[in-house]
Amino acid sequence: MYFHTPSLKGACAELTQEESEVFFPPPEGGSGWKKAVAICDTCEIREKCLEWGLQRESKGDRYGIFGGLTAPQREKRYG
Template sequence: MADNAAPRSRTAVDLTLDELFGAVEQEWQEQALCAQTDPEAFFPEKGGSTREAKRICNACSVRDECLEFALEHDERFGIWGGLSERERRRLKNQIA
């Protein structure tokens, strides 16, 4: 007996946890103000100013998600969630 059922599309229930978290991660990244600006501002040379990147982060609606991502993934370079690598390291030590 042939199965005449139409193929069904995948729902959130059908996604693996990695796929689901990846979709959520991509969603906040698409909303990030830094995605609409010059990425070099967020990765200044050693001793370079972080002022412009932090100004953009302060106005960003997904700043908390960005910082959480950086802390979870141990991002060592750039401005994430409005904090430099040194500031994130200090925060991580305070939390631990």
């Protein structure tokens, strides 16, 4: 689902499909994203996940939380 390889597994790897929905909060906002960021804060591959998310964005896919950052936060930080 997220950035995973056989040797790298993120903190989100063991979440159920329902639990992982916090990484894709509704466009109208809400506070669900805070739970996703808390999970990212414990992740050993957070930087790799962020890189992967930025690569997805470069292809036009801006939706979701990657490496602990929302799309607006990534936009602000990386343009």
